Amino acid sequence: MFIVLMSSFLSQEEISRRGTFILIPQVFDPTAYQMLLAEGSSIYNAYGVTIMRVACGTVTQLFFTCTMAYALSKKYLPGRNLVIAMINVAIVIPVPLIPLFLLVRGVGLYDNFWSMILLFAINSVYIFIMKAFYQQLPDELEEAATIDGCNQIQLFLQVVLPLSLPSIATVGMMYAVWHWNEWFYSSLFIVENSRQPLQNIMRGIIINASGTDLALPVGNLPPAETIKCAVIIISVVPILCVYPFVQKYFAKGFLVGSVKA
Amino acid sequence: MDRSTYPDVYGTDPISNLSGQAEFLSAQIFLGGARHAGCSNFCEKKKSFWVKVKKYKLLYLFLVPGVLYFVIFRFVPMFGYIIAFKDLAPFEGLEAIFNSEWVGLRHFKEFMSSYYFWKVFTNTIILAGLRLLVEFTLPIILALLLNEINSRFFKTAVQTISYMPYYVSNVVLASLDGAGKLNQIFKITLPCISFAIMIMFIMRIGVVIHEGWEETLLLYSPAVYKVSDILDTYVYRAGLDEFRYSYATAVALFKSVIGFTLVLITNLLAKRMGQQNMYT
Numbered sequence: 001m002f003i004v005l006m007s008s009f010l011s012q013e014e015i016s017r018r019g020t021f022i023l024i025p026q027v028f029d030p031t032a033y034q035m036l037l038a039e040g041s042s043i044y045n046a047y048g049v050t051i052m053r054v055a056c057g058t059v060t061q062l063f064f065t066c067t068m069a070y071a072l073s074k075k076y077l078p079g080r081n082l083v084i085a086m087i088n089v090a091i092v093i094p095v096p097l098i099p100l101f102l103l104v105r106g107v108g109l110y111d112n113f114w115s116m117i118l119l120f121a122i123n124s125v126y127i128f129i130m131k132a133f134y135q136q137l138p139d140e141l142e143e144a145a146t147i148d149g150c151n152q153i154q155l156f157l158q159v160v161l162p163l164s165l166p167s168i169a170t171v172g173m174m175y176a177v178w179h180w181n182e183w184f185y186s187s188l189f190i191v192e193n194s195r196q197p198l199q200n201i202m203r204g205i206i207i208n209a210s211g212t213d214l215a216l217p218v219g220n221l222p223p224a225e226t227i228k229c230a231v232i233i234i235s236v237v238p239i240l241c242v243y244p245f246v247q248k249y250f251a252k253g254f255l256v257g258s259v260k261a
Numbered sequence: 262m263d264r265s266t267y268p269d270v271y272g273t274d275p276i277s278n279l280s281g282q283a284e285f286l287s288a289q290i291f292l293g294g295a296r297h298a299g300c301s302n303f304c305e306k307k308k309s310f311w312v313k314v315k316k317y318k319l320l321y322l323f324l325v326p327g328v329l330y331f332v333i334f335r336f337v338p339m340f341g342y343i344i345a346f347k348d349l350a351p352f353e354g355l356e357a358i359f360n361s362e363w364v365g366l367r368h369f370k371e372f373m374s375s376y377y378f379w380k381v382f383t384n385t386i387i388l389a390g391l392r393l394l395v396e397f398t399l400p401i402i403l404a405l406l407l408n409e410i411n412s413r414f415f416k417t418a419v420q421t422i423s424y425m426p427y428y429v430s431n432v433v434l435a436s437l438d439g440a441g442k443l444n445q446i447f448k449i450t451l452p453c454i455s456f457a458i459m460i461m462f463i464m465r466i467g468v469v470i471h472e473g474w475e476e477t478l479l480l481y482s483p484a485v486y487k488v489s490d491i492l493d494t495y496v497y498r499a500g501l502d503e504f505r506y507s508y509a510t511a512v513a514l515f516k517s518v519i520g521f522t523l524v525l526i527t528n529l530l531a532k533r534m535g536q537q538n539m540y541t
Binding site for chain 2: 100
């Protein structure tokens with residue numbers, strides 16, 4: 001990481017002067033950053049898309065996962081075993097790529113922001129995690145609440161959900177990190193440049209280091225390595241800054257959960 | 262229902278409260294049931310099915326989005342495997358799936374006799390095997406190290422995220438015995454968890470061939486296809502870069518069948534070992 005940070009400030013003339021492996025540049029040349037962070041750069045758009053995607057995607061996934069897991073945690077529900085068998089089959093047989101591609105094209109989600117969110121609304125492993133958590137909540141809790149006059153929806157929203165916050169936080173964090181890192185399916189299904197998430201733009205820049213999707217000054221181009229390193233720094237530093245604050249919130253959640261358990 | 266109207270239902274303590282209410286309610290149900298006594302058996306079953314659905318209507322409502330997702334985005338693509346037995350032209354839309362001609366096992370024969378087959382297949386197996394090995398040594402070491410940490414907060418935090426430390430329970434016996442730390446780890450902790458490790462290893466075998474292709478896709482290049490091309494990356498190249506949809510789906514089906522068979526075998530094996538372990 002340190003080397004990447006230092007390399008992002010190298011200029012072409014320094015590389016030709018000192019050779020390719022340079023630990024600390026003598027002259028800190030911010031041209032790569034100026035280029036990448038310029039007015040019409042696609043990185044701002046990509047950041048927006050990725051943040052939207054993480055927010056919408058995590059919320060959608062948590063909604064789908066928690067509701068289904070809660071319903072499946074009730075042993076007395078008729079048809080529950082059938083649904084669990086269905087999920088097990090879906091785990092064992094992975095989704096084939098080409099039919100998925102044809103389906104997305106046929107349904108009209110091709111080149112659509114929602115394809116990134118709806119295609120992966122549920123990860124089966126997390127359903128089982130949440131289901132196990134709900135099963136471990138004592139039955140007396142729900143009986144007491146029902147006797148006190150809760151109807152079913154109040155029971156879920158006001159009794160079960162607040163208790164399951166640590167679990168939701170864990171699963172939500174794993175979903176969010178997955179959304180942040182996911183690039184393959186968005187590279188398949190999203191074509192328009194302005195809708196691409198950050199990882200794809202980054203990959204595009206790194207593969208095609210002449211950076212044809214950026215507004216570049218023709219002369220004075222920094223070397224390819226420098227551009228690559230600058231892209232890496234730009235996409236990693238914000239998340240590094242945000243993570244400690246998020247970590248504190250989750251730590252509190254874990255403590256609360258452990259005390260209750 | 263309150264105390265003034267039904268004084269003999271409301272006792273003074275919560276338990277008799279509950280039983281009193283239960284008696285009252287069961288009387289109501291009995292009376293209500295008597296009204297339906299004229300129905301035949303079938304009529305009662307049908308009524309009780311919908312009564313159940315109404316009773317649990319929130320739970321069924323909760324199931325609907327999840328089941329819809331699974332049906333549309335997991336099971337419908339599974340039916341798409343039939344294009345492996347057809348000759349699908351690339352640019353024709355969804356109806357072409359039903360209208361193309363059947364070619365039987367042609368794509369499978371083509372794959373097995375192709376230049377790529379052995380290399381791709383063996384690379385998949387080798388990479389999966391290496392991944393299994395690394396996945397099972399490093400987490401054990403990490404779990405054992407974490408077990409030595411005395412901070413409860415950290416342990417709880419990690420426990421909710423990863424599964425391995427769950428099996429590493431606190432070993433009080435060794436400290437009573439006075440054994441040194443390293444001895445503790447090797448002689449007591451490891452044997453305790455070795456059975457769990459073995460079961461988990463066996464069950465991973467079937468699943469691991471489906472993983473790891475994203476990293477491979479990112480890092481490989483034509484120069485290293487000989488050692489890094491695996492079944493999944495080959496499917497991606499043949500299917501989406503070369504537009505050979507049916508052929509690529511046949512390769513994907515080939516991999517799925519292998520994976521499915523491995524999962525069946527390893528699950529049976531794990532179950533058998535688990536049963537044996539219960540009786541020892």
